[in-house]
Amino acid sequence: MWKTVLLLIVTILVVPIAGFYFSEPMTDLQWQTTKELIWIYVIAASACFIVSTLTKNYSQVDKLWSVIPVAYVWVAAYRGGFEPRLVLMSTVVTIWAARLTFNFARRGGYSWKFWTGEEDYRWAVLQARPEFSNPIVWAIFNLFFISFYQMGLILLFTMPIVKSMGGGPLGWADYLCAAGVIFFVILEGIADQQQWNFQQEKYRRIHAKEELGDFYGKGFTHTGLWGMMRHPNYASEQAVWITFYFFSVAATGSWLNWSVVGCSLLVVLFKSSSDFSEKISAEKYTSYADYQRQVPRFVPFTKFGK
Secondary structure, eight states: OOHHHHHHHHHHHHHHHHHHHSSSSOOHHHHHHHHHHHHHHHHHHHHHHHHHHOOOOOOHHHHHHHHHHHHHHHHHHHHOOOOOOHHHHHHHHHHHHHHHHHHHHHHTTSSTTTOSSOOOHHHHHHHHHHHSSHHHHHHIIIIIIIIIHHHHHHHHHHHHHHHHHOOSSHHHHHHHHHHHHHHHHHHHHHHHHHHHHHHHHHHHHTTTOOHHHHHHHTTOOOGGGGGTOHHHHHHHHHOOOOOOOHHHHHHHHOOOTTTTHHHHHHHHHHHOOOOOOOHHHHHHHTTTHHHHSSOOOOOOOOOOOO
């Protein structure tokens, strides 16, 4: 865990400094827009902390993960006078958000009682650890990591739209980025659907007291995209925001700028998150260790000869 924390600190410090060094400073319009987005972030993160503390449901950020980026990008588009590039970027983010929101909703993530809904099972596992058994320690973790860090990360990986404000004319690179984002959104949708189909049938058989057989008896999705990568949904999510960053490259003509920090931190987060998820899965499913040895984590075709 401390390795992850150290990596986060290094990324937060080094990447923005390098980005500012190699790119033009922010314009007045970009600064003003950033300040407005930070206000939205502070209000949303504070609300997540308060609601999660009162209800003991620590997945409040999950409810906003696919929603608040839409607010960020369209505020930026409005502030930028609806430049064609900003509208294109906002449109692909809205497409991403619609799909992810649908997937979260069908899993029971939302309720008319907005503070309820499915909670990520990993929070309960983490809270049961000795180092988090103290309520004060958990409250601090909830405040700084679950609420403010994760909400801050969402703001950061949408910041390429701010960097793109006032950029060069819309070109083929922008359309290539848009096609790339939509491609990875579709890929993520296929992965989520394959997992949904597997889990629905598995639990139908369990509730009906039917034999699971070798296929469903494994307990976890392991075919289709999941036979090529252990986390095709995570891989696609990272690819969406890495591709989104390249809009700012097209706008500025510079390969490195400060807005790269968002997708960089997202990669670190998903590495840590997948480590934690896989530890739980390996303890729960006897064949998961073999699956780990045979199937790559994020990048397909990288375990030759297995």
